[in-house]
Amino acid sequence: MSQSLNSSSGTTPVAPKRLVIASRESRLAMWQAQHLQACLQKLYPGCDVQILGMTTRGDQILDKALSKVGGKGLFVKELETALEDGRADLAVHSLKDVPMVMPDGFDLTCVMAREDARDAFVSNDYASLEDLPKGAIVGTSSLRRESVLRARFPHLVIEPLRGNLDTRMGKLDRGEYQAIILAAAGLKRLGLESRIRAFLPYDPYTPAAGQGALGIETLSAHPHIKDWLAPLNDMPTLLAVSAERMVSRQLGGSCEVPLAAHATWDQNQLQIRSFVASTDGKAICLANGKGVVQSLADAEALGLAVAQDLLAQGAADLIPKITK
Numbered sequence: 001m002s003q004s005l006n007s008s009s010g011t012t013p014v015a016p017k018r019l020v021i022a023s024r025e026s027r028l029a030m031w032q033a034q035h036l037q038a039c040l041q042k043l044y045p046g047c048d049v050q051i052l053g054m055t056t057r058g059d060q061i062l063d064k065a066l067s068k069v070g071g072k073g074l075f076v077k078e079l080e081t082a083l084e085d086g087r088a089d090l091a092v093h094s095l096k097d098v099p100m101v102m103p104d105g106f107d108l109t110c111v112m113a114r115e116d117a118r119d120a121f122v123s124n125d126y127a128s129l130e131d132l133p134k135g136a137i138v139g140t141s142s143l144r145r146e147s148v149l150r151a152r153f154p155h156l157v158i159e160p161l162r163g164n165l166d167t168r169m170g171k172l173d174r175g176e177y178q179a180i181i182l183a184a185a186g187l188k189r190l191g192l193e194s195r196i197r198a199f200l201p202y203d204p205y206t207p208a209a210g211q212g213a214l215g216i217e218t219l220s221a222h223p224h225i226k227d228w229l230a231p232l233n234d235m236p237t238l239l240a241v242s243a244e245r246m247v248s249r250q251l252g253g254s255c256e257v258p259l260a261a262h263a264t265w266d267q268n269q270l271q272i273r274s275f276v277a278s279t280d281g282k283a284i285c286l287a288n289g290k291g292v293v294q295s296l297a298d299a300e301a302l303g304l305a306v307a308q309d310l311l312a313q314g315a316a317d318l319i320p321k322i323t324k
């Protein structure tokens with residue numbers, strides 16, 4: 001893998017003296033910020049690494065489906081303002097929540113090693129989706145998860161589920177749902193792995209682009225940050241998520257359509273599985289790709305080929321026109 005990916009200038013900059021991480025205040029976001037804080041502290045023992053906690057619009061609007069309130073950007077905007085104002089140097093996000101096209105002036109500077117990227121089945125009374133009786137209520141706000149569930153289990157009732165992880169678990173435990181589907185990564189990070197009754201296989205439960213990975217966003221103009229963060233980049237993860245994000249970007253990158261893209265390594269070959277579907281699961285375009293990937297360009301070319309395959313199958317007809 002290319003060395004040039006690891007350093008923007010090739011020269012070693014002075015070590016940082018102080019770094020501020022902007023983070024949402026949910027328990028998962030704080031775990032992620034503390035994880036990054038520990039990594040930076042280990043890398044730069046003389047550096048004072050602080051966390052600036054913030055509440056975002058996405059955390060405040062909890063009564064509507066995510067796809068209806070303006071999408072993923074809602075979780076990152078306030079953090080970007082903190083970077084612009086110089087109150088923070090970096091923002092850590094679940095990569096899944098980072099828009100496919102970065103706003104002008106901001107870069108996705110670093111992608112850290114990926115956690116388990118699978119979706120997980122969580123229930124107090126049932127061991128698997130297959131065990132759920134007719135009419136059972138399954139909570140998820142992801143259109144991607146909803147489309148697969150509707151296609152495979154038309155007898156289940158899929159209902160929206162918003163809020164942070166603890167809120168969602170609380171709703172399950174109060175009996176509002178018989179089961180809920182969540183990203184395994186978040187549950188594991190918060191020590192809730194024991195609540196997982198079943199891990200859903202990538203086929204057909206293909207994760208969202210970037211699921212399970214952490215992305216670090218910085219100002220493009222920050223003088224040293226790319227070099228400082230370079231050691232935290234995980235190349236296998238960076239290449240995999242770059243292919244996934246390319247598929248998503250080509251298809252409009254919104255969360256208003258069920259869209260899945262997930263890449264895994266088989267030796268030096270990256271294999272990617274992706275679908276675009278209707279929310280009722282009745283229409284689906286599926287595409288797979290596999291190839292030797294040794295650079296960002298290779299990864300993006302693989303993602304592009306998969307996106308073109310989906311579009312050739314008529315995926316565009318499943319994507320609502322973006323109203324902004």
Ligand SMILES: NCc1[nH]cc(CCC(=O)O)c1CC(=O)O
Pocket residue numbers: 094095096097181182183185186210211212213214
């Ligand atoms: N859309 C919200 C979101 N963003 C990241 C995660 C989980 C952690 C991850 O995928 O990195 C979740 C919760 C979920 O999908 O259950």
